[in-house]
Amino acid sequence: xxxxxxxxxxxxxxxxxxxxxxxxxxxxxxxxxxxxxxxxxxxxxxxxxxxxxxxxxxxxxxxxxxxxxxxxxxxxxxxxxxxxxxxxxxxxxxxxxxxxxxxxxxxxxxxxxxxxxxxxxxxxxxxxxxxxxxxxxxxxxxxxxxxxxxxxxxxxxxxxxxxxxxxxxxxxxxxxxxxxxxxxxxxxxxxxxxxxxxxxxxxxxxxxxxxxxxxxxxxxxxxxxxxxxxxxxxxxxxxxxxxxxxxxxxxxxxxxxxxxxxxxxxxxxxxxxxxxxxxxxxxxxxxxxxxxxxxxxxxxxxxxxxxxxxxxxxxxxxxxxxxxxxxxxxxxxxxxxxxxxxxxxxxxxxxxxxxxxxxxxxxxxxxxxxxxxxxxxxxxxxxxxxxxxxxxxxxxxxxxxxxxxxxxxxxxxxxxxxxxxxxxxxxxxxxxxxxxxxxxxxxxxxxxxxxxxxxxxxxxxxxxxxxxxxxxxxxxxxxxxxxxxxxxxxxxxxxxxxxxxxxxxxxxxxxxxxxxxxxxxxxxxxxxxxxxxxxxxxxxxxxxxxxxxxxxxxxxxxxx
Amino acid sequence: xxxxxxxxxxxxxxxxxxxxxxxxxxxxxxxxxxxxxxxxxxxxxxxxxxxxxxxxxxxxxxxxxxxxxxxxxxxxxxxxxxxxxxxxxxxxxxxxxxxxxxxxxxxxxxxxxxxxxxxxxxxxxxxxxxxxxxxxxxxxxxxxxxxxxxxxxxxxxxxxxxxxxxxxxxxxxxxxxxxxxxxxxx
Numbered sequence: 001x002x003x004x005x006x007x008x009x010x011x012x013x014x015x016x017x018x019x020x021x022x023x024x025x026x027x028x029x030x031x032x033x034x035x036x037x038x039x040x041x042x043x044x045x046x047x048x049x050x051x052x053x054x055x056x057x058x059x060x061x062x063x064x065x066x067x068x069x070x071x072x073x074x075x076x077x078x079x080x081x082x083x084x085x086x087x088x089x090x091x092x093x094x095x096x097x098x099x100x101x102x103x104x105x106x107x108x109x110x111x112x113x114x115x116x117x118x119x120x121x122x123x124x125x126x127x128x129x130x131x132x133x134x135x136x137x138x139x140x141x142x143x144x145x146x147x148x149x150x151x152x153x154x155x156x157x158x159x160x161x162x163x164x165x166x167x168x169x170x171x172x173x174x175x176x177x178x179x180x181x182x183x184x185x186x187x188x189x190x191x192x193x194x195x196x197x198x199x200x201x202x203x204x205x206x207x208x209x210x211x212x213x214x215x216x217x218x219x220x221x222x223x224x225x226x227x228x229x230x231x232x233x234x235x236x237x238x239x240x241x242x243x244x245x246x247x248x249x250x251x252x253x254x255x256x257x258x259x260x261x262x263x264x265x266x267x268x269x270x271x272x273x274x275x276x277x278x279x280x281x282x283x284x285x286x287x288x289x290x291x292x293x294x295x296x297x298x299x300x301x302x303x304x305x306x307x308x309x310x311x312x313x314x315x316x317x318x319x320x321x322x323x324x325x326x327x328x329x330x331x332x333x334x335x336x337x338x339x340x341x342x343x344x345x346x347x348x349x350x351x352x353x354x355x356x357x358x359x360x361x362x363x364x365x366x367x368x369x370x371x372x373x374x375x376x377x378x379x380x381x382x383x384x385x386x387x388x389x390x391x392x393x394x395x396x397x398x399x400x401x402x403x404x405x406x407x408x409x410x411x412x413x414x415x416x417x418x419x420x421x422x423x424x425x426x427x428x429x430x431x432x433x434x435x436x437x438x439x440x441x442x443x444x445x446x447x448x449x450x451x452x453x454x455x456x457x458x459x460x461x462x463x464x465x466x467x468x469x470x471x472x473x474x475x476x477x478x479x480x481x482x483x484x485x486x487x488x489x490x491x492x493x494x495x496x497x498x499x500x501x502x503x504x505x506x507x508x509x510x511x512x513x514x515x516x517x518x519x520x521x522x523x524x525x526x527x528x529x530x531x532x533x534x535x536x537x538x539x540x541x542x543x544x545x546x547x548x549x550x551x552x553x554x555x556x557x558x559x560x
Numbered sequence: 561x562x563x564x565x566x567x568x569x570x571x572x573x574x575x576x577x578x579x580x581x582x583x584x585x586x587x588x589x590x591x592x593x594x595x596x597x598x599x600x601x602x603x604x605x606x607x608x609x610x611x612x613x614x615x616x617x618x619x620x621x622x623x624x625x626x627x628x629x630x631x632x633x634x635x636x637x638x639x640x641x642x643x644x645x646x647x648x649x650x651x652x653x654x655x656x657x658x659x660x661x662x663x664x665x666x667x668x669x670x671x672x673x674x675x676x677x678x679x680x681x682x683x684x685x686x687x688x689x690x691x692x693x694x695x696x697x698x699x700x701x702x703x704x705x706x707x708x709x710x711x712x713x714x715x716x717x718x719x720x721x722x723x724x725x726x727x728x729x730x731x732x733x734x735x736x737x738x739x740x741x742x743x744x745x746x
Contacts, residue, residue: 399703
């Protein structure tokens with residue numbers, strides 16, 4: 001049986017014996033859940049549709065990685081076997097491939113997005129968990145409070161910061177929610193861009209600080225420090241200094257002997273009995289054979305799009321519209337982040353080739369913006385490789401020809417970008433469905449994406465982008481222009497919201513313990529459960545919530 | 561185990577040739593072309609277009625940096641789905657060029673080439689006689705692929721001698737990390 005050359009082989013003999021738990025998806029949420037359960041003595045099968053990559057798969061290929069997919073997605077999914085359908089605004093369906101932008105891809109591999117992300121490690125703010133209470137209702141949006149508070153999550157944020165490994169220094173961020181313990185690692189020494197922006201922010205009365213990042217800046221957890229190369233976001237780290245679940249919790253889970261990681265395994269559906277309890281997961285193994293893995297409980301963590309698709313594809317007499325979907329909330333409220341900001345040109349070389357690039361942030365515009373709902377953190381951008389910069393020119397520079405080339409030559413080393421993720425207003429009609437006709441390589445109905453961003457997001461984006469431009473001008477930019485998001489559906493790397501957490505089964509999919517309403521042995525632990533997605537990159541919240549849910553499971557379930 | 565293992569070498573080669581002929585648009589161009597996908601004339605047209613998009617000045621242009629080579633290689637791999645677009649699109653560019661100036665695109669003056677690409681980009685050029693390809697959609701494809709070939713990693717067949725990276729002032733290779741670079745792309 002061809003298996004990856006990982007320590008899987010010895011476990012495969014027990015493959016289809018009943019286990020305590022199946023975790024679907026070895027990304028941020030699933031990796032943490034598998035480790036916590038395995039360490040508590042549960043027998044776990046961790047299913048992952050992709051492969052296990054390592055630092056040697058970095059390749060520094062600027063045309064084939066997770067951010068620039070001109071020649072394909074380096075860490076999956078592949079263009080050959082995967083499809084999605086996108087409904088245009090006129091309602092016409094379009095088949096898209098993973099390397100197309102509107103597929104809204106997230107990586108398919110062990111570690112999921114955490115293998116190749118930029119690794120910003122944000123705690124959401126207290127108000128991010130009670131948006132409805134703070135701002136009231138927003139027309140056309142299902143904006144609501146989370147059923148949990150920041151205080152419920154705080155101990156688990158801390159656990160994620162110390163177990164996975166976060167560097168940075170947010171002591172000068174006066175807006176942050178209270179933390180009990182400092183970050184385990186200091187920030188990297190500042191680049192010229194960092195010091196320039198820091199001084200400018202202070203002159204403006206803003207409160208700059210070093211971004212918390214899931215990146216080793218000193219040796220930590222048995223791995224070395226960041227070497228500050230240009231190839232960060234979108235790439236696997238060449239020196240394994242970027243911390244994800246693939247190099248922290250998943251190896252720990254395997255070391256217990258209780259966890260069986262099965263790569264190249266594609267979940268088909270969640271199996272249930274006649275009374276509606278979950279009995280296991282049907283999946284296609286690495287040889288494309290259909291397997292059924294019986295288990296006491298199932299934990300879904302396949303990304304907001306794929307978790308919703310799996311639930312919707314799990315139909316039975318008890319659940320004719322998909323499991324957990326009796327009130328038609330599965331797949332609803334798909335949200336990500338509308339990225340907004342500004343770019344500026346300096347009259348001196350500000351590029352000093354010190355990666356990763358993103359290092360300084362302000363949280364001054366996350367909340368309290370006049371007349372607006374929410375906002376965004378603003379950060380300087382990761383290093384732009386030339387292929388990125390070729391599409392980043394001011395409005396008065398043509399897209400091609402001699403003038404474009406002159407711009408490339410003169411300004412590559414003189415640009416600064418400040419960007420931030422707008423906290424999006426959830427929209428009921430922005431959704432994931434399963435397509436009635438299109439199927440993937442294994443014959444499983446594919447996800448169908450439809451809907452658009454809330455108009456309010458674009459208003460907030462404009463305001464925050466103008467603040468970014470102010471910051472750049474103060475930092476010495478001789479020319480600035482806004483980089484604004486469009487109205488199209490949001491998903492992508494920060495996809496969230498499709499299995500909302502809530503106390504009322506009629507307006508949510510899972511309860512406060514992320515247990516699917518009415519089914520005591522089915523959990524969801526990825527960003528699908530996020531009610532709102534913060535004005536921050538969501539990964540630390542996914543990790544923290546997975547720790548919280550795992551804590552609940554290991555305390556309330558006794559392994560058989 | 562597989563059926564073709566019983567075939568002789570000659571039969572196998574014949575079979576391969578038949579399969580290539582049957583596939584219609586293939587990556588086995590006639591012997592007269594040194595390219596994998598493009599015919600000689602197509603490559604010449606594409607070279608002229610790419611040199612308008614990224615013209616040579618004190619730094620090399622797209623043609624010298626082997627943008628055509630990049631696209632040619634990718635059309636036999638990840639760009640497979642754009643083959644028809646290129647085949648029909650490049651033929652249509654020449655048809656339109658002949659209709660306007662009585663010459664193929666590569667033989668137009670630089671100003672004429674530039675002007676024609678501008679009308680393709682803006683959508684002013686009529687899509688009549690373009691074989692179902694929209695000129696502006698083809699232009700977007702060309703622009704994206706030319707930028708990739710010129711500013712992307714040389715391992716994919718373009719950016720000869722790291723020309724564009726030298727131009728923007730990027731030291732290469734950056735002497736950090738393990739430096740295990742390969743030419744393979746998978």
